[in-house]
Amino acid sequence: MKIKLSPRLEVIAGCVAGVESMADIGTDHGYLPVYLVENALVSRAIASDTNLQPLKKAEKIINEQQLAKQIETRLGSGLSVLKPGEVDAVVMAGMGGLLIRDLLEAQPDVARQKKKLVLQPMNNQAVLRKYLEAAGFGIISEELAREGDRVYEVIVAKPGKMVVTNPLEYELGFEFYMHKHPLLGALIDRKIFLEQQIVRSTRGKTTAIAAKQWKESSLFIEKLNEVKRCQSN
Structure with a gap:
């Protein structure tokens, strides 16, 4: 077989x-x-x-x-x-x-x-x-x-x-x-989901590392959502 x-x-x-x-x-x-x-x-x-x-x-x-x-x-x-x-x-x-x-x-x-x-x-x-x-x-x-x-x-x-x-x-x-792969939208959604977990876990924390992670993940989510909007147009 x-x-x-x-x-x-x-x-x-x-x-x-x-x-x-x-x-x-x-x-x-x-x-x-x-x-x-x-x-x-x-x-x-x-x-x-x-x-x-x-x-x-x-x-x-x-x-x-x-x-x-x-x-x-x-x-x-x-x-x-x-x-x-x-x-x-x-x-x-x-x-x-x-x-x-x-x-x-x-x-x-x-x-x-x-x-x-x-x-x-x-x-x-x-x-x-x-x-x-x-x-x-x-x-x-x-x-x-x-x-x-x-x-x-x-x-x-x-x-x-x-x-x-x-x-x-x-x-x-x-x-x-x-190339606009047919699974690109799903990949973007998955990455947004993972970054949102980081945002939730670092929100409100005052350490420099947490504040940096929160900012970077928030900005990355914005960029991913922008790509997603462009892909759907």
């Missing part, structure tokens, strides 16, 4: 397709590389994880699908399990944006040898985009995926220059105002 992916992983798979080989860093159960190989979207894959237990689960699924010759499992942290140029694409999904940044920064020679990086940060998306820009990576496309009330941001980048013309691109995605 072929693997069926969640909407989030399905979008990620679509971003990976078109290369010969890939590595899934933090593979968990190994669903993504198995799906990509059994659907002939890539020819070979590496599934890695820092923990042995999920890697054993991935190995079990790989063997059940009779894909052991095409999918190799490796135990280790981040890009340390790879050699420069060993695969065409790297996926880092389901991690915090700060962790993805740190893993890329720890092995820059490996990161720069990839045709594409497919990154799906669970948080701190703006921090990750700013890092990519500063570190000499260009975002070439972005996608969104929805599961329940959550909208996931998928960033596709490669070595190169990135020109940011609108500061909100760090928060809402590369050229969000041009």
Whole structure:
């Protein structure tokens, strides 16, 4: 029986397709590389994880699908399990944006040898985009995926220059105002909701940090609502 992916992983798979080989860093159960190989979207894959237990689960699924010759499992942290140029694409999904940044920064020679990086940060998306820009990576496309009330941001980048013309691109995605993704409104609503929680928790507090957070979140909500109004026109 072929693997069926969640909407989030399905979008990620679509971003990976078109290369010969890939590595899934933090593979968990190994669903993504198995799906990509059994659907002939890539020819070979590496599934890695820092923990042995999920890697054993991935190995079990790989063997059940009779894909052991095409999918190799490796135990280790981040890009340390790879050699420069060993695969065409790297996926880092389901991690915090700060962790993805740190893993890329720890092995820059490996990161720069990839045709594409497919990154799906669970948080701190703006921090990750700013890092990519500063570190000499260009975002070439972005996608969104929805599961329940959550909208996931998928960033596709490669070595190169990135020109940011609108500061909100760090928060809402590369050229969000041009592409007008059908889930952009839902993403904006989600970000407004999260900022409103900060506003409520800091309202009336007198510490300098709380006052700063309240002001920044209030201004950000205004900007997001402005984008939302423009999108609906």
